[in-house]
Structure formats: C-alpha cells, structure tokens
Amino acid sequence: MNEQxxxxxxxxxxxxxxxxxxxxxxxxxxxxxxxxxxxxxxxxDGTFGFYSWFGLVVCAGMVVFAKALGVFLKRKDTYYDNE
Amino acid sequence: MTMSDFPPGLVLVLGAFLLPIIAKKFRAILTLGLPLITLFLVWNLPNGSFSTFLLFDYQLTFVHSDSLSRLFATVFSIMTFGGSLYALKQKQVLELVAVFVYAGSAIGVVLAGDLISLFIFWEMMAVASTLVLLSVGSNISYQVSMRYFLVHVFGGTLLLVGILAHIIDSGSTAFTAMELNSFGSILILIGFLINAAAPPLSAWLSDAYPEASFSGAVFLSAFTTKAAVYVLLRGFPGVEILVFIGVFMIFYGIIYALLENDIRRILAYSIVNQVGFMVTGIGIGTEMALNGVAAHAFTHIIYKGLLLMSAGAVIYMTGKRKCTDLGGLFQSMPLTTICAIIGALSISSFPLTSGFISKSMISQAAADGGLTTIWFLLMAASAGVFLHAGIKFPWFVFFQKDSGLRPSDPPWSMRLAMLLFAGICIGLGVWPELLYSMLPYPVNYEPYTVTHVLHMLQLLLFSGFAFFLMLPLMKRTLTITLDADWFYRRLFPSAFKNIFSIIWRIDKVIRLACLDKLSSGFRFISKKNNRLSGLLSRNHPSGSMAMWVAVVLAIYLFLSFFK
Known part of the structure; x- marks a missing residue:
C-alpha cells in the first residue's frame, strides 16, 4: 500500500x-x-520534574520486569488445549 | 407493607423469570424497564432497616439502607440498564435470565442488613454468574464455568463456616465492622477476598471472564468483585493486611496485563489491578480513603463496563479476540475507538474523566496518613495503569498495524450503550460533585488544583512516552502467562494421576502375590489331604451319591416297619 x-x-x-x-x-x-x-x-515529590522522570522510570522498570517474568511463565496459547 | 419493604434486588430476580415467557418483541421493554424500576426503588429508600423476617431465632433484614449501600445499589442498577441496552442483540435468553438474577442478587448483597441474608444473595450470585458463563454453550465455556463455580463454592463454604462461627461467638447476625481477632471473622475475610480476586486464588477471574459472550463479560466485570469490595468496605475497614494484599493485586494486574495477548484478558487483569486500589484504600481505612474506595468502585464499574463493551463490539464484529489478529480498526470503527479511548483515559485517571476524581482520593488518603512507601507505590501503579490499560488496550486493538480488517461500528443498541457510559465517564470527571454528594462521608477534597492536574499529566504522559519508547519489547506473541490456576489445572491433576498410577501398580503387585500365595496354599492343603485319606477325599460321581442316599433311606424305611 503506498502512502496516499x-x-x-x-x-x-x-x-x-x-x-x-x-x-x-x-x-x-x-x-x-x-x-x-x-x-x-x-x-x-516536590523536586523539579519528579513526576516526569518517576513516570518514565517506573514504567520502563515494569515493562522490563514483565519481560523477565515472561521468560519463565510464558507458554504457547495452546498450552491448556488438551484438557 | 410499604414500598421500602420490597427489596429492590428482587425486581430483577423475579423479573428474570418473565423474560423467557414474554413475547420476543416485548422483551426489550422488560430488560430496560426493570433496571429503571430498581433504580427508582433504590433512590426512594429512606435510611434504616426494612423487609425484616424472623427465621427461627434470627432476625433477617433484607434491606438495610444508608448512603453507602444506596451508592452501590445505584451503580449496580445503572450497570444493569446500560448492559441490557448493550445486550439487546444477545439471542441467548438463558444469559439474560442469569444476568438479571445475578444483578438482582448483587443488589441484594449490598442492601443486606445481616450476615444470613447476605450469604443467601452471595450464593445466588455465584450460581447465576456461573450460568452466565455456561450459557455460551461451548465445551470451553463448560470447563471454565465448572472451574469458576468450584472456586466460588469453596469461597462460599469458608464464608458460611465463618458466619456460623461469628454468630455463635457474638450472638448476633448483624453485619457490622468486624475485628480480625476470631476464627469466624478470619474465615469471613477470606471468603470475601476470594470474590475480590485476591491472591492466591485470583486466577479464576482472568480464566473465566474472557470466555463469556460479548455481552456476558460486560455484566461479569461489574458485580462479583465490586460486591466483594462493598462487603470488605463495610466489614473490615482499616484492617492493615488489606493494604499489602491490595498493593500486590495492583502490581500483579499490571504485570500480567502487560504480558497478555487476549484483549478481554488484558481487561480482566486490569479489573484485579483496579480492585487492588480499592482493597488498599479499605486497608488505609480513613474517611478520605473509604470515600475514595466507594467513589472508585462507582466510576470503575462504568469505565470497565465501557472498555469491555468496546472489546465486545470488536469481538462481535470481527470474531477475533487476540491482539496479534487485530489492529488498524480505528479506520472503520471510529465510534468504538473513541469510546474505548474514553474508557482507557478514565481507568488511567486522566483529568476530566471519572477515574481522576475517584482514584486520587485514595492516594491522597495514603499521603495524609504519612504512608510514604504506599504512596510511592500507588503513584507508580497509576503510571502502570496508563501503560497496561490506558494505552496498551486501545493501541493494540485499534491502531498498531493494519490487520486488513474493516468491520463497521456495531449495531445501534451497542453504540448507544457505549455512548451512555462514555458520557457518564466524562460527566463525572467534569462535575465531580454529582458523585461526591452520594458518598458515605462528607467530602472535603478538591481534585482540580493546578498542581495536581499538572503532576498527573506529567506522570501519565511520561508513562505513555515509556510505552512508545519500549514498543519493540511489547511485541505481542501467541502466548499465555502461567498463573495460579496452573496449580489446579496442571500440577494437581497430573500429580494425582501419577500418585494413583503408582498406587494401582503397587496394588497390582500385592494382589498378584496374595493370589499366588493363596492358590499355592490350597494346593498344599489338598495334596496333604489326598495323602492322608485317599478313600475319603476321593471324588465320587453325584449319581452314585444319590443312589447310596436312596439305599440308606430305603433301609431306614424298611427297618422302621419292625418297631
């Protein structure tokens, strides 16, 4: 598909x-x-730009943590299919 | 008998059984009218206890009305109305019947004035919600509903034992705030928490709700967990352990939702996340916190209903439910997209939406109480909500890539229901007094200060920035994430299977050995017998035996003549 x-x-x-x-x-x-x-x-929380960097850092942290947890706990979505 | 003596929930419970027998064209009048009648009855309840009965020695109070119970009954009625409007296209009458019994008994729970009537409605909710799942009629829905039912029966049993112990201890059936110091009250708390999807039995929610029909999931999202929030709010305000349980639920919900691919399972995990905010607030227990919890339960029911309506609309129109299959739908479903975004902004407590005016009361309460760690965790969680529900859900469903799907917006009844709830989300965000005036305690809180609005915008938009920066890490895969249900779906069954196969094997060896010993024992005895008296143990044909008996009898008869 072209841009237009x-x-x-x-x-x-x-x-x-x-x-x-x-x-x-x-x-x-x-x-x-x-x-x-x-x-x-x-x-x-009164320091300059606190909410900005806090939001950025904790979200990046949560994404990385989720990714790491996924290494151990992720399975194919057909995992329970033969029940 | 006055009007207030009629429990409003019964309007829905009894009305449910009219639905299958009434002519199809009049059914819509009932499904839309009954919730409005219920709402009218709830709003006309004065404070106090009504509809009381004597059961043996115990007083049952089916209606106990105060501002808190009316608030929950109100939002449950509104939810039933909006959900029914959305479900007009639902062809399964069984689902509608189940939904009305479910909604009516949820209203019964929040109006119940004593523990016994609370338990009756509690169990009716469990059965009716199982039927909502079962009415889908597929093999998967059957398995899911049985797992769901077992968890709730287990929770209900604990609750019943707890209630009985509590009544014996205290001698009263009244449902009031309890101290966590007896066997009974601990079991009651656990029973409540299971319905709130607290750990360790939280997986029932994300297991079951995504398997309901497009409309069933909308109803399921509203009642069970929020009725649990209500009873926790009423029964255990300020119980400290709830703070920790709540914070765990908040982050569990975020992390699992980030990993999830099924669009309604993302929302299911985010229910646990939102209920976590409420449970935390109940644990904090100040008037500000409890007001915040009640307000948040109200706004949450509406925006979560809206989010599940938009997800249901996508599933209804496309038949697809995975992020990997969807994307680019904004082009052909503009209204659904906008409504989903309004729901997503509300759940993220964006200024001018309903979530902003309710959730900030809970974090304000944490700050007022000097709970430093909890406050920072709540702030981090607010950012995380924007990440997993506020952006992830609309992004992967409506934008992301072009899936090539071009479904149109859903039928008018579904569009109207979404518009109604989107309107409530914005309306409450703009006019918070509407909700604040219904809260259980006087509200001394101003959400819209320049500082607060600026800080929330910074927090949320920078978490959105983090989402797009880390988008490559968020690529959706065809996966699920193992949860606590793995224990009862995999570990325990396979462990039992293995244990029993070992038991059967040992059993077989023992039985064969016994049989062997027994038969060699018989052989030994018969051999010995043969050797001892060959004459006596010899085999005789039965014919000759009969003849000899006849001979003996004949001799006996003959001799008897000579007496």
Missing amino acids: EKHWLVRAKTVRLLWRGGIAILFLLVIADFFVHAHPYFQI
Whole structure:
C-alpha cells in the first residue's frame, strides 16, 4: 500500500508530526514545573520534574520486569488445549 | 407493607423469570424497564432497616439502607440498564435470565442488613454468574464455568463456616465492622477476598471472564468483585493486611496485563489491578480513603463496563479476540475507538474523566496518613495503569498495524450503550460533585488544583512516552502467562494421576502375590489331604451319591416297619 492510500493518521508524515508534537508537549509539561508551586507530601515529590522522570522510570522498570517474568511463565496459547 | 419493604434486588430476580415467557418483541421493554424500576426503588429508600423476617431465632433484614449501600445499589442498577441496552442483540435468553438474577442478587448483597441474608444473595450470585458463563454453550465455556463455580463454592463454604462461627461467638447476625481477632471473622475475610480476586486464588477471574459472550463479560466485570469490595468496605475497614494484599493485586494486574495477548484478558487483569486500589484504600481505612474506595468502585464499574463493551463490539464484529489478529480498526470503527479511548483515559485517571476524581482520593488518603512507601507505590501503579490499560488496550486493538480488517461500528443498541457510559465517564470527571454528594462521608477534597492536574499529566504522559519508547519489547506473541490456576489445572491433576498410577501398580503387585500365595496354599492343603485319606477325599460321581442316599433311606424305611 503506498502512502496516499493509507488513512491520513498512519501516514509516515503524520506519525512524524505526532512524535514531534508529543515530545513538545512533554517538554512543556516539565517546564511548567518552574511556574507551578508544588505542595510536596514528602521530600522528593516536590523536586523539579519528579513526576516526569518517576513516570518514565517506573514504567520502563515494569515493562522490563514483565519481560523477565515472561521468560519463565510464558507458554504457547495452546498450552491448556488438551484438557 | 410499604414500598421500602420490597427489596429492590428482587425486581430483577423475579423479573428474570418473565423474560423467557414474554413475547420476543416485548422483551426489550422488560430488560430496560426493570433496571429503571430498581433504580427508582433504590433512590426512594429512606435510611434504616426494612423487609425484616424472623427465621427461627434470627432476625433477617433484607434491606438495610444508608448512603453507602444506596451508592452501590445505584451503580449496580445503572450497570444493569446500560448492559441490557448493550445486550439487546444477545439471542441467548438463558444469559439474560442469569444476568438479571445475578444483578438482582448483587443488589441484594449490598442492601443486606445481616450476615444470613447476605450469604443467601452471595450464593445466588455465584450460581447465576456461573450460568452466565455456561450459557455460551461451548465445551470451553463448560470447563471454565465448572472451574469458576468450584472456586466460588469453596469461597462460599469458608464464608458460611465463618458466619456460623461469628454468630455463635457474638450472638448476633448483624453485619457490622468486624475485628480480625476470631476464627469466624478470619474465615469471613477470606471468603470475601476470594470474590475480590485476591491472591492466591485470583486466577479464576482472568480464566473465566474472557470466555463469556460479548455481552456476558460486560455484566461479569461489574458485580462479583465490586460486591466483594462493598462487603470488605463495610466489614473490615482499616484492617492493615488489606493494604499489602491490595498493593500486590495492583502490581500483579499490571504485570500480567502487560504480558497478555487476549484483549478481554488484558481487561480482566486490569479489573484485579483496579480492585487492588480499592482493597488498599479499605486497608488505609480513613474517611478520605473509604470515600475514595466507594467513589472508585462507582466510576470503575462504568469505565470497565465501557472498555469491555468496546472489546465486545470488536469481538462481535470481527470474531477475533487476540491482539496479534487485530489492529488498524480505528479506520472503520471510529465510534468504538473513541469510546474505548474514553474508557482507557478514565481507568488511567486522566483529568476530566471519572477515574481522576475517584482514584486520587485514595492516594491522597495514603499521603495524609504519612504512608510514604504506599504512596510511592500507588503513584507508580497509576503510571502502570496508563501503560497496561490506558494505552496498551486501545493501541493494540485499534491502531498498531493494519490487520486488513474493516468491520463497521456495531449495531445501534451497542453504540448507544457505549455512548451512555462514555458520557457518564466524562460527566463525572467534569462535575465531580454529582458523585461526591452520594458518598458515605462528607467530602472535603478538591481534585482540580493546578498542581495536581499538572503532576498527573506529567506522570501519565511520561508513562505513555515509556510505552512508545519500549514498543519493540511489547511485541505481542501467541502466548499465555502461567498463573495460579496452573496449580489446579496442571500440577494437581497430573500429580494425582501419577500418585494413583503408582498406587494401582503397587496394588497390582500385592494382589498378584496374595493370589499366588493363596492358590499355592490350597494346593498344599489338598495334596496333604489326598495323602492322608485317599478313600475319603476321593471324588465320587453325584449319581452314585444319590443312589447310596436312596439305599440308606430305603433301609431306614424298611427297618422302621419292625418297631
């Protein structure tokens, strides 16, 4: 399928634009921390950009952990078929 | 008898049996009308106890109404209405009958004022929900429903023993907050937790729900686990162990959902994840936390129903249920896509959706209570929800790659049901007071502060960023992930089989040896006998025996004349 036949949302140009727009939004969200007064419940959650890096790091951690667990626990989806 | 003396749940339970006998064209009036009548009855209940009976020495209270029980009964009725609208295309009347009994008994559970009537409705729920699964009629659904039923009968038995022990201990059948200090209350807690899909018996949920019909799964997602949340909320607020159980459920749900390929099993794991938030909140036990749990149960039922409706629509239109077979459906199912995204944003507690106003109360309660570790875990979990349900589900079903499938949006009744629930998700997110006014305690909480909104957006969008960065690691495969049900589906059966094959083998050896000894013993005795008295032990033909007996009798007769 060539580019013109594809739905406009999945054309390479749109996808590129979405990535750029997304990263710009992420950047603005981090910058906004300068202007918003934080009310930290504890210590670290009031530091600059805490929620941003925390979200990124724990999600990456969970994906990696799931992947590692999958090594031991994944089976073909026909595993229980002969019951 | 006044109106409040009629248990609202019975409207659905009794109405269910009209469904198979009423003419087909009027069935829709019943399935849509009965939930509305129930809702009307629930909203007209004043505070207090009604519909009481004396059973032997015990007082049964079928309706105990306060703001908490009315909140749950309300959302159960709304769910029944929305689900029925969605299920208008369901041809299996048996499923509808089962669903109405199931929904009615769930409302019975949340309105029950004593432990005995609670148990009656609890077991009705177990039987009716099994029938919902069974009504699919396939071989797989039969096996699944039997596994599901066994787990719930086991939980129900523990609950019954616990209730009896508790009644003997305390002398009262009243269902009030309990201390976790007696045999009875511990068993009651375990019975409740099994229905909440808590570990170690959590796999029944992800095993069973994805095997229901397109509409059956929508109903199943709502009642059993949330009725369990209600009874935990009522019976065990502030019990500390629930915090740990809840946190485990949260992360178990995320990790398993990340590994899953079946679209409805992703959502099933995410039910365990969401119920985990509620169980954690119940364990924290402050007024803020309990308000948060009640609110979250309400919003969760609606957005999870919506998510399962969108998944059901995809299955109804394509017949496919695996991420590996799907993708690119947004092009031909725009409405379903948008509704799924609204549900996904709500479950991720995105600002302006219902999840935002409910879940943040639970993490606020953790912060207020100074539970540092729990608070950080809840934050991490919020990011994880966006990862496994908020993005993964819509991405792999509606975007991802072009599967070449071009199904249209589902029939109007299913579209309308999805729009209704999507509307509730947004409506509650924009006007939180609507829900806050129904909560059990006065609400002193403002979800929309600039700081809170900004921080949640940062957390969620960066977890979304992590998803797309790590997309190569998330590639879907034709796999399942072993869960605790492996023990009773594989380990125990094969262990029993092996143990019995060993037992039969030993048994065979012993029996052969005994037989051998016995027959050689007989041979030995007969040989000895032959040697001792060849004359007596000789064989005689029976004819000659009979003749000699006749001779003896004849001589006896002859001699008797000479007396």
